[in-house]
Amino acid sequence: MDHISATKVLKSEGFFKRLQEVVRAYTSQAPDNIFAPTASIRLIEHIAATIPDHSLIMADFDSFLMPKNSIKGLNAPLITNKLKDPTEWQTYDTYLIERGAADICFPVDFHFMQHAYQKITGKQASVYKTSQFVD
Numbered sequence: 001m002d003h004i005s006a007t008k009v010l011k012s013e014g015f016f017k018r019l020q021e022v023v024r025a026y027t028s029q030a031p032d033n034i035f036a037p038t039a040s041i042r043l044i045e046h047i048a049a050t051i052p053d054h055s056l057i058m059a060d061f062d063s064f065l066m067p068k069n070s071i072k073g074l075n076a077p078l079i080t081n082k083l084k085d086p087t088e089w090q091t092y093d094t095y096l097i098e099r100g101a102a103d104i105c106f107p108v109d110f111h112f113m114q115h116a117y118q119k120i121t122g123k124q125a126s127v128y129k130t131s132q133f134v135d
Contacts, residue, residue: 033073035106041116048121056117060108067091077106 079092081102
């Protein structure tokens, strides 16, 4: 809700940046950094091991409005810190900051997670995507 004041055009920049990174990843211009969802995979492995007859629904962001000085790479996190004014944010160009000094938010590649879930659990998985821009 903190980003409600962003326009549709600004919000779509995150989508286009992510699309550009994905296209570059599948061409000869591979990104310098690729962020793998190891914690998400460990979560699926833990759920499969402890609750064999489970059902799982995952919901999260698949892209962010990435500022120009943000970390570069495929599935790169948004590192941000809210300032005193709730409409102002400080962003970082590295994830190597003091623990607890900022929020580290990773976008989720749901198609990869679908594939990983099916391989780990042997269960069918589906991806349903909804997009909604807030004015």
